[in-house]
Amino acid sequence: xxxxxxxxxxxxxxxxxxxxxxxxxxxxxxxxxxxxxxxxxxxxxxxxxxxxxxxxxxxxxxxxxxxxxxxxxxxxxxxxxxxxxxxxxxxxxxxxxxxxxxxxxxxxx
Amino acid sequence: xxxxxxxxxxxxxxxxxxxxxxxxxxxxxxxxxxxxxxxxxxxxxxxxxxxxxxxxxxxxxxxxxxxxxxxxxxxxxxxxxxxxxxxxxxxxxxxxxxxxxxxxxxxxxxxx
Numbered sequence: 001x002x003x004x005x006x007x008x009x010x011x012x013x014x015x016x017x018x019x020x021x022x023x024x025x026x027x028x029x030x031x032x033x034x035x036x037x038x039x040x041x042x043x044x045x046x047x048x049x050x051x052x053x054x055x056x057x058x059x060x061x062x063x064x065x066x067x068x069x070x071x072x073x074x075x076x077x078x079x080x081x082x083x084x085x086x087x088x089x090x091x092x093x094x095x096x097x098x099x100x101x102x103x104x105x106x107x108x109x
Numbered sequence: 110x111x112x113x114x115x116x117x118x119x120x121x122x123x124x125x126x127x128x129x130x131x132x133x134x135x136x137x138x139x140x141x142x143x144x145x146x147x148x149x150x151x152x153x154x155x156x157x158x159x160x161x162x163x164x165x166x167x168x169x170x171x172x173x174x175x176x177x178x179x180x181x182x183x184x185x186x187x188x189x190x191x192x193x194x195x196x197x198x199x200x201x202x203x204x205x206x207x208x209x210x211x212x213x214x215x216x217x218x219x220x221x
Contacts, residue, residue, distance in 0.1 A: 004151065030207060031207075033209070033210075041214070041215075042199055042212040042213060042214050042215050043152070043199070043212050044212070045209050045210075045211065048209060087151070087152070089151075089152075091207070095206035095207055096154060096157070096167070097152075097154070097210065098151075099151030099152040099153075100151050101149060101150055101151045102151065
């Protein structure tokens with residue numbers, strides 16, 4: 001079966017760094033997406049990885065290891081506005097996104 | 110450019126009633142999707158359309174139908190609503206099936 005696993009909730013301090021992990025099992029693999037979702041709002045796109053390695057985009061970076069079925073999202077210099085849920089999703093062989101349940105990130109001052 | 114719009118924003122519906130959720134995009138994207146999001150669960154695909162004139166079933170299609178008469182519009186119909194269809198419904202679109210999906214603001218539906 002297809003599955004995406006990520007922690008339910010994480011807590012971090014303003015100004016710090018946090019890493020949100022995601023493991024995936026999909027039928028075929030066409031890339032790994034990360035989205036941010038603030039409470040009561042729609043998901044918004046953060047990053048896409050299809051090759052192994054690190055993609056950096058400002059304070060956010062995303063890493064992929066296809067051999068390990070593993071990805072992480074790294075958030076640096078945390079700000080209060082980063083409090084949100086972070087959704088990991090794998091694109092399978094039919095080009096359908098398989099979604100994790102999301103990681104709720106709580107930022108404390 | 111509005112991107113993707115959904116209507117209504119929220120709705121309370123009596124069980125057994127018929128309801129159509131509307132979704133319109135102005136990005137000329139080929140692919141469109143309907144998801145539902147429930148607490149503690151990931152987004153679940155209801156129906157999708159890879160291009161105008163075609164539709165397909167996702168993970169949870171029962172009780173829902175869609176149509177894709179043109180590129181811009183992708184309405185979702187609940188033929189006879191049941192309480193288990195209480196959820197937040199998101200419409201999304203992507204230029205092609207391989208590319209990033211962009212989401213509408215969602216419709217919050219309560220079926221009593």
